[in-house]
Amino acid sequence: MTHPEFPPLTTILWAEGLTKTYAHTRTPALASFSLSMEPGEIVGLLGPNGAGKTTAISLLTGLLAPDSGSVHICGADLSKNPRKARQWIGLVPQHIALYPSLTAAENLSYFGRMYRINGRELKERVNACLEFVGLSNSAHGRIAAFSGGMQRRANLAVALLHQPRLLFLDEPTAGVDPQSRNMILDRLSELSRSGVSMLYTTHYIEEAEKICSRIAVIDEGRTIAQGSPGELTQAHPDCNDLGQLFLRLTGKDLRD
Amino acid sequence: MQPLIATLFKELRLLYRDRSGLLVLFVMPAVLVVVVSLVQENVLKATGAARMDILFIDQDRQAFGKLIREQLDALDTVTLVTSLDGQGIDTEHARALVDKGRYQVCIVVPAGITAAVRTRAVEQISDAFSGGSREAALPLPSVSVYFDPLVQGAFRSSLLNALKQMLLVMEMETKAKALAEALPARFQQTLSALAGRISMDPASIPKIQMDPGWGGRRLMDVVAEQSRLKKLPTSVQQNVSAWSVFGIFFIVLPLGGAIIRERKDGTLARLRTLPVPYITLLVGKLGAYVAVCWVQFLFIVLMGKAGLPLLGTPVLSLGSDTTALIVTVTMVALAACGYGLMLGTLARTLEQATMFGAVSVVCAAAMGGIMVPVYVMPPAMQTISMFSPLAWGLNALVEISVREGTLGSVRHELLYLTVFFAVTMAIAWTRFGRFDRQAEI
Numbered sequence: 001m002t003h004p005e006f007p008p009l010t011t012i013l014w015a016e017g018l019t020k021t022y023a024h025t026r027t028p029a030l031a032s033f034s035l036s037m038e039p040g041e042i043v044g045l046l047g048p049n050g051a052g053k054t055t056a057i058s059l060l061t062g063l064l065a066p067d068s069g070s071v072h073i074c075g076a077d078l079s080k081n082p083r084k085a086r087q088w089i090g091l092v093p094q095h096i097a098l099y100p101s102l103t104a105a106e107n108l109s110y111f112g113r114m115y116r117i118n119g120r121e122l123k124e125r126v127n128a129c130l131e132f133v134g135l136s137n138s139a140h141g142r143i144a145a146f147s148g149g150m151q152r153r154a155n156l157a158v159a160l161l162h163q164p165r166l167l168f169l170d171e172p173t174a175g176v177d178p179q180s181r182n183m184i185l186d187r188l189s190e191l192s193r194s195g196v197s198m199l200y201t202t203h204y205i206e207e208a209e210k211i212c213s214r215i216a217v218i219d220e221g222r223t224i225a226q227g228s229p230g231e232l233t234q235a236h237p238d239c240n241d242l243g244q245l246f247l248r249l250t251g252k253d254l255r256d
Numbered sequence: 257m258q259p260l261i262a263t264l265f266k267e268l269r270l271l272y273r274d275r276s277g278l279l280v281l282f283v284m285p286a287v288l289v290v291v292v293s294l295v296q297e298n299v300l301k302a303t304g305a306a307r308m309d310i311l312f313i314d315q316d317r318q319a320f321g322k323l324i325r326e327q328l329d330a331l332d333t334v335t336l337v338t339s340l341d342g343q344g345i346d347t348e349h350a351r352a353l354v355d356k357g358r359y360q361v362c363i364v365v366p367a368g369i370t371a372a373v374r375t376r377a378v379e380q381i382s383d384a385f386s387g388g389s390r391e392a393a394l395p396l397p398s399v400s401v402y403f404d405p406l407v408q409g410a411f412r413s414s415l416l417n418a419l420k421q422m423l424l425v426m427e428m429e430t431k432a433k434a435l436a437e438a439l440p441a442r443f444q445q446t447l448s449a450l451a452g453r454i455s456m457d458p459a460s461i462p463k464i465q466m467d468p469g470w471g472g473r474r475l476m477d478v479v480a481e482q483s484r485l486k487k488l489p490t491s492v493q494q495n496v497s498a499w500s501v502f503g504i505f506f507i508v509l510p511l512g513g514a515i516i517r518e519r520k521d522g523t524l525a526r527l528r529t530l531p532v533p534y535i536t537l538l539v540g541k542l543g544a545y546v547a548v549c550w551v552q553f554l555f556i557v558l559m560g561k562a563g564l565p566l567l568g569t570p571v572l573s574l575g576s577d578t579t580a581l582i583v584t585v586t587m588v589a590l591a592a593c594g595y596g597l598m599l600g601t602l603a604r605t606l607e608q609a610t611m612f613g614a615v616s617v618v619c620a621a622a623m624g625g626i627m628v629p630v631y632v633m634p635p636a637m638q639t640i641s642m643f644s645p646l647a648w649g650l651n652a653l654v655e656i657s658v659r660e661g662t663l664g665s666v667r668h669e670l671l672y673l674t675v676f677f678a679v680t681m682a683i684a685w686t687r688f689g690r691f692d693r694q695a696e697i
Contacts, residue, residue, distance in 0.1 A: 061529045083531040091529045097522035114530045158526070 011072075012088075012166050012197040013037040018059050018069035029055040031221045033069070035199075037166070042188065042198045044212035046205065048250050052221040053201045054094075057168050060199065061091055074165055087115075090159035094170040096151045097158075100144035104135055104154045107143060108161055115162040129157040134183055149180025156184060160191070167191070167198045173207065185211055205243040215242070219250045279611055291619045292627070294637050308631055311350045311362035312336040318370035320426070320476075324399065327422050328363070354402045355483060356659060357651075360631050361415060362402040372397040373427075373475045377434040384470035385442055398477040399423065405483040406494065406658060408629065412480070419478045427475045489658040490570040496560040497653035498626045501646050503556065504549045504588050505617045508596035511545050512609035515600025534688050538681070542593050549589035575656040580663045584656060587673040588649035594680035595645070601687035620644045625651075648672045 018033040030052040037043055047053050058064040060071055062078050062085070071078040076085035091097075098107045108126040112118075117125060130136050133153035138146065143154060152172060159167060169188070173181045188198060189211055202208055208215055209229045217225040217232075225232060229242055239245040271278065312328065314321035328334055337359070339345060350362040376397065401419065403412050442464055518524040527537055560572030574581055596613070603609035621627060623640050624647030630638055641647050652669035655661030663670070 063525055063528060083533075086529055086531040089529060091526050093522035093525055095520075095522035097526040099523065111526075111530075114527070114532050 010038060011036055012039055012041075012074060013060065013199070014072040015060060016069055018056070018066045018071070020055055020059060020064060020066050028067075028221050030059065030218075033059075033218070033221075033223060035060075035216065037197045037199065039165070039195045039197055040192050041214060042192050042200055042212045044208035044215040045199055045201045045218065046208055046215060046246060047201075047218040051219045051250070053218065054170065055221075056218070057091075057170055057199065057201065061089060061168055062086060087162070088165040090162065090164035090167045092156050092159045092167065092169045092172045094174060096143070096155050098143045098151070098154055101142060103140045103142050104130060104146070104157070105139040107154065108158055111158050112161050117162065125161055125163075129160050132160065132187060133157045147177075149176040152176045152180060153184065156187070165196060167196055169198055169200045171202055172200075173202065173204065181207075205241075205246055209242045217246065217249050224249055274607075283615075287615055287619060288622075291622050294634060308333070308361070309335050309337050309359060311345060311353065311359050312338050313345055313347055313350055313362065313364045314338070315347075315367040316365045316369045317367075320370040320373060321365040323426060324363075324365055324422070327426075331418075351402055354404050356665075357404050357406060357655070360404045360407050360411075363419070364400040364402070366397070366400065369397045369399070369476065373430060374434075376475050377430045378438075380431070380470060380473050380475070381434045381438045384467040385438065385465065387465065387467055396474060396477050398479045400479055400481050402481050403483070405489050406629070406654070407631075411632065416478055416480055423476055423478060430475055431471075490573075492560050492564055492569050492572045493574075493657045494654065496556055496572055496574075497657055498650055500553050500556040500585075501588055501624075501649040501653065502617070502621050502626050503552055504585075504649075505592045505595070505620070505646055506614075507545050507549055507552075507589075507592050508599055508613040508617060509610055511541070511593060511596030512600035512603060512613050513606055514541070515597065516603060516606045516609055520606075535685060538597060538685060538688060542590070542597065542681075545593045545596065546586065546589045549592060550585065553585050553589075573657065575658070575660055577656055577660070577662045580656050580661060580666060581653075583663060583670065584649070584652045584666060587670055587677070588645075588653075590677045591645050591649070591673045591680070594677040594684065597684035598680040598687075601684045617646075620646045623647070624649075645673060645676050648676075 014036045016034045018030055019028050020030045021028040033052070033056055035043065035056075045053050045056060055064065059066050059069075060078075062071075062082050065079065071085075073085040074088045076088075078085040099110070102110070105126055108129060109122060112122045112125060127136070127139075130139050133156055135150060135153055135157065138150060143151060146154065152175075156169075156172060159169075167188075172188075173184055176184070185207065188200075192198065192211070192213075200208065200212060212229065214226070214228055215232060216223055225245075227235070232245055233239060233242060236245050236248060239248055310328070312325060314325055325336065325338075328336055337345075340349075347362075347364055350359075350364070353359050354362045372395075399419065401416065446464055515524070518527070528534065557572065557574065565571045599609050599613050603612065621644075623637060624630075624644035625633075625641060626646055630641045630647065633641065648669040652661070652666040652673075655666050655669075659665075
């Protein structure tokens, strides 16, 4: 997949000082969160349960309004010009956010029309996206009849349809077989090479280590470490890998 | 044995934790029992015990008119309306109000009935003594009763019977009075004929002759006047109107459920990250479900036009103002869909939406006159029924199909439906933009 119409931009995402405290709670779910991303960069957002990962994605996609701070996507202020900013983003939710009684092609066509893509272009993009995730032969199968891995791939395909510059992926490989996971990771790397930036949350540390160019570890709403996988492990020579480092930073206590 | 007991306790614990399920089990029957019992309370008193407002016009203004009014006033179940806005009511105005369904009954006591009944009583007693009869030559004075054509037959009969019994008592009193006045003269006449010839033999005493048919001759009657509507209503018209409104409002279940499913599976979160205004998403949904409501209505109409006549019912007639019908059905559909959208955005779970949606629609239907006519409900329920959107829809459709209503005559119902739609949409739109988004991704 190519993205010929992308404007040349050096900063895809620029978020600064994002803070969010939910009603009826005292401590912020996310505090002073800042992040900038460049084209083709994959940033892994790691953290235990309740660390603030989903809140961060909600704020960065405009699903939540921050108490303070701002988000710019491809130069557009998300709070002041949400429609323009949203043109450039794609969201792959943790759940299979598709209509189960519609076919894969019908799902993609619907979301494509929401981006005002139609006619021949829509058909071509639907076919290209389905091919990209290996679902060409199942285009006319209903999502409800798909395996978990196929549903995950279809979930990804919908987010790619409008050729976004920035993808938000919330545990996109949760609960899928190794083959589908491998394919999804390969495809994400391919997208990265073509210039698509990605913010990636996962509990599989080895996945993050494999595909992320930068990793941010957050806990209790605060960023506690940030850097490339190599930089992070070098900074903690007593840790053999990112997994050990993650436990060192966030502790071994269970998070409920 | 232990696994069995463990399973039993596990199920009871699960049921206890399932608040929505418990609500369905306990609250729904309780609510339905209360609402349906209240709306049906007076139906069981089908002998005319239902309290209702009745237009009463006394053109006689003499003893009989006053007596009829007093007797009606004494009934617990009737409130006589003798003036509107401080003005007296003329018959034409009253008939128009009854034809429009504003009142279900109008009783008119004609001018001169007191004099006519008295004259008739005197003549009847005179005829009874003389053996003749001028019955055919004398018109029978009658009290006129005008019914809303939509009033149920049982109610109509019970009211007419009650009126006839009341008049019969008055008639007996009048006859007794006439007899008491005529009898001394008749005695005197008979005794005069015996002057100086009184015998001790009782058999020789002449008897006063009187026609026994006198007792059965009527002095006055009650007449149920024909409605002036061009076409009398049929059960098909009423049922198609009532059940199509009921069916349309059941769209809240699939519509509310669809929104909750979108919220739960993250589809809505994905939709809300699109460069599309929320209102576009809501209006798109609304359009689809309004179209479904229309198909549903047309299907019921088709049954009334083609299906039911095969079973011997009259062919459905929907009035002559097609524009009014289209606008009304569309507004009913919009109100129902607005309610469904609001429910889908307010309810937290599919179970909540399904349970509350179904119960609220059934209750609103019961209160709105879908199952039982509003005029036979207790006064408090009649007041509550004015706030049921199903009542607004039903009243408008009945007005159009049965009473040849127009856009102008259903403007109030259309206004209420529009306001209801606007309020529910505003709530849905507000909630749509303020979901707890954290849980949706």
